Amino acid sequence: xxxxxxxxxxxxxxxxxxxxxxxxxxxxxxxxxxxxxxxxxxxxxxxxxxxxxxxxxxxxxxxxxxxxxxxxxxxxxxxxxxxxxxxxxxxxxxxxxxxxxxxxxxxxxxxxxxxxxxxxxxxxxxxxxxxxxxxxxxxxxxxxxxxxxxxxxxxxxxxxxxxxxxxxxxxxxxxxxxxxxxxxxxxxxxxxxxxxxxxxxxxxxxxxxxxxxxxxxxxxxxxxxxxxxxxxxxxxxxxxxxxxxxxxxxxxxxxxxxxxxxxxxxxxxxxxxxxxxxxxxxxxxxxxxxxxxxxxxxxxxxxxxxxxxxxxxxxxxxxxxxxxxxxxxxxxxxxxxxxxxxxxxxxxxxxxxxxxxxxxxxxxxxxxxxxxxxxxxxx
Numbered sequence: 001x002x003x004x005x006x007x008x009x010x011x012x013x014x015x016x017x018x019x020x021x022x023x024x025x026x027x028x029x030x031x032x033x034x035x036x037x038x039x040x041x042x043x044x045x046x047x048x049x050x051x052x053x054x055x056x057x058x059x060x061x062x063x064x065x066x067x068x069x070x071x072x073x074x075x076x077x078x079x080x081x082x083x084x085x086x087x088x089x090x091x092x093x094x095x096x097x098x099x100x101x102x103x104x105x106x107x108x109x110x111x112x113x114x115x116x117x118x119x120x121x122x123x124x125x126x127x128x129x130x131x132x133x134x135x136x137x138x139x140x141x142x143x144x145x146x147x148x149x150x151x152x153x154x155x156x157x158x159x160x161x162x163x164x165x166x167x168x169x170x171x172x173x174x175x176x177x178x179x180x181x182x183x184x185x186x187x188x189x190x191x192x193x194x195x196x197x198x199x200x201x202x203x204x205x206x207x208x209x210x211x212x213x214x215x216x217x218x219x220x221x222x223x224x225x226x227x228x229x230x231x232x233x234x235x236x237x238x239x240x241x242x243x244x245x246x247x248x249x250x251x252x253x254x255x256x257x258x259x260x261x262x263x264x265x266x267x268x269x270x271x272x273x274x275x276x277x278x279x280x281x282x283x284x285x286x287x288x289x290x291x292x293x294x295x296x297x298x299x300x301x302x303x304x305x306x307x308x309x310x311x312x313x314x315x316x317x318x319x320x321x322x323x324x325x326x327x328x329x330x331x332x333x334x335x336x337x338x339x340x341x342x343x344x345x346x347x348x349x350x351x352x353x354x355x356x357x358x359x360x361x362x363x364x365x366x367x368x369x370x371x372x373x374x375x376x377x378x379x
Contacts, residue, residue, distance in 0.1 A: 046072065054078040129319040129373060130169035131206045131296045134176050134199065135161075136190065138237070139212035153213055153237065153278065160286035161293070168293050169317055169353075171203055179203075193247040200244040201368055204300050204313035204353070207250070207293065211239035216277045218270045231269040233262045233277035237285055241292055245299075251292050255285035302328070302369045308358055310344050312371060315355040320346055325374040326357070328365040341365060343374060 044055040053072040140150035199205040215235035238254040257280035264272035300314035328341040342362020
């Protein structure tokens with residue numbers, strides 16, 4: 001007869017303990033997200049400054065604006081579906097928490113500050129700072145028929161090289177052309193030392209790529225009346241890489257397509273052969289050009305000094321990051337610079353691709369002084 005009252009007593013006691021656990025009770029109730037641990041299965045959870053974060057894919061990474069591939073969202077926000085304080089890269093001292101599918105380890109040290117979700121950041125390593133290049137429209141020597149391929153070929157080559165290398169930043173040729181025309185210069189002055197220095201100082205351009213093309217010349221073969229016409233084409237492209245700092249021609253490259261590879265027959269055979277010749281020539285030239293431009297030495301210039309603020313003609317698009325340190329040298333040829341004037345630490349970005357920094361050692365730089373990335377890591 002005592003079984004039923006005892007059952008009621010036990011049920012009441014368990015219900016009261018489940019609703020509130022006294023501070024002295026040896027087993028304390030865990031955080032709310034512990035009950036939803038199953039939602040963190042197969043998720044990478046890291047600990048940052050004592051707080052737990054979940055590593056998730058960044059939906060904005062595909063936009064190609066320097067966004068990080070992953071974001072780190074606080075566990076409580078991840079579980080509640082409100083990611084308002086995500087960070088793009090975990091700071092130093094971050095450790096990875098054990099989950100059912102991962103082992104404990106220390107993540108690579110990354111000396112960068114926390115960021116709000118909507119703030120983009122370049123993920124380029126210092127050695128991958130982009131070299132600024134302007135590729136002019138080609139001088140087209142094959143215009144007897146009234147067709148000109150110079151501008152179209154240059155744009156095609158620019159696109160091909162950009163796809164092959166992540167270390168080159170092409171400056172719009174039309175923008176440069178407009179800038180020079182406003183300054184009273186003509187395009188024939190483009191390769192003069194004065195204009196080259198101006199491009200370096202104003203845009204931070206490392207190299208000028210100029211060239212000309214011959215062709216495409218098309219050859220047709222008349223077949224029998226009941227057979228299609230056959231066409232082949234040949235094209236030659238020549239380019240020169242001119243260093244804006246020294247005014248010297250660093251390299252001359254050329255490419256000619258294999259004639260046999262451009263063979264086409266049937267309807268529109270001439271046009272098809274012409275397009276194939278262009279594709280083949282650009283493919284070969286872009287490989288060599290990307291390799292040569294990748295090997296250029298990186299530098300930028302001091303554009304303005306205003307009080308304690310030092311402005312530079314390279315910034316976020318180039319790949320610089322907040323906290324990077326650049327060394328200051330006097331103007332001159334790259335091979336002749338040896339005396340370091342001081343060091344500047346990047347503090348912010350502005351404009352299309354410019355930055356501002358503060359002197360952290362040595363003498364204050366002057367306008368047009370040359371800056372190179374220091375081996376010291378930023379903070």
